[in-house]
Amino acid sequence: MEETLIQYKDVEIHQQELCVLSDVNLELHKGEFVYLIGKVGSGKTSLLKTLYGELDVINGEAEVLGYNMRTIKRKHIPQLRRKLGIVFQDFQLLTDRTVYNNLEFVLQATGWKNKQEMKERIEEVLQLVGMSNKGYKYPNELSGGEQQRIVIARAVLNSPEIILADEPTGNLDVDTGKAIVELLHDICKSGSSVVMTTHNLQLLKEYPGRVYRCVDHHITDITDEYKSPQRAIEIDLNIDN
Numbered sequence: 001m002e003e004t005l006i007q008y009k010d011v012e013i014h015q016q017e018l019c020v021l022s023d024v025n026l027e028l029h030k031g032e033f034v035y036l037i038g039k040v041g042s043g044k045t046s047l048l049k050t051l052y053g054e055l056d057v058i059n060g061e062a063e064v065l066g067y068n069m070r071t072i073k074r075k076h077i078p079q080l081r082r083k084l085g086i087v088f089q090d091f092q093l094l095t096d097r098t099v100y101n102n103l104e105f106v107l108q109a110t111g112w113k114n115k116q117e118m119k120e121r122i123e124e125v126l127q128l129v130g131m132s133n134k135g136y137k138y139p140n141e142l143s144g145g146e147q148q149r150i151v152i153a154r155a156v157l158n159s160p161e162i163i164l165a166d167e168p169t170g171n172l173d174v175d176t177g178k179a180i181v182e183l184l185h186d187i188c189k190s191g192s193s194v195v196m197t198t199h200n201l202q203l204l205k206e207y208p209g210r211v212y213r214c215v216d217h218h219i220t221d222i223t224d225e226y227k228s229p230q231r232a233i234e235i236d237l238n239i240d241n
């Protein structure tokens with residue numbers, strides 16, 4: 001049977017007094033790649049934030065990896081986050097240390113002790129993101145696309161069940177952005193499910209996945225619509241989706 005990793009039923013999401021999204025019904029199954037699209041300010045980031053316990057959910061039922069997000073205790077949030085890989089603008093690399101030390105820092109913080117095992121894992125993830133020879137570099141010695149690869153390497157260190165990526169191609173040129181999404185799809189195939197937000201609708205065609213759209217304070221699964229060529233053109237014409 002298909003394993004359900006995220007299940008939201010009739011959830012409401014607020015930013016202070018503002019109701020950003022209501023009647024949110026969302027599912028993520030093991031092995032799935034899910035895109036969240038929608039205009040600026042439509043609630044994509046807010047929704048992602050509820051998935052890792054940064055923002056509360058109100059009403060309805062919300063489960064992430066078996067944790068009830070309405071009743072989860074603060075002290076359990078770090079346990080949940082260890083099973084998630086978070087690729088967010090708010091989580092930049094530490095600029096005062098090398099790529100290797102950035103990755104080692106996360107391993108140490110999540111309980112790894114054995115230096116040799118840490119070294120092997122770091123080499124593994126650097127290889128996975130195509131950055132094997134960049135461990136000695138400082139973040140500001142890397143291009144934007146290279147930094148994003150390291151952020152992804154950091155997110156997958158503990159083999160997360162889900163990767164949450166907020167606009168991971170945001171500041172990148174088209175080809176570099178595509179390479180990042182391709183990398184996330186490869187990681188998805190190797191076992192982590194992915195939820196990512198994007199404004200780049202071209203990616204949805206080239207690297208298909210399930211598509212939820214945030215509009216008018218609601219989210220809708222538009223995967224089928226998106227598969228219809230005519231509808232895809234209409235969505236494209238509505239430039240900021």
Ligand SMILES: Nc1ncnc2c1ncn2[C@@H]1O[C@H](COP(=O)(O)OP(=O)(O)OP(=O)(O)O)[C@@H](O)[C@H]1O
Pocket residue numbers: 015016018020038039040041042043044045046047
């Ligand atoms: N920390 C905050 N405090 C108050 N309101 C907020 C906060 N963060 C976001 N909002 C508001 O919540 C709404 C949804 O914002 P959110 O960042 O989730 O949108 P988004 O779809 O991710 O936008 P973008 O495409 O620009 O990233 C917006 O109206 C925004 O102004």
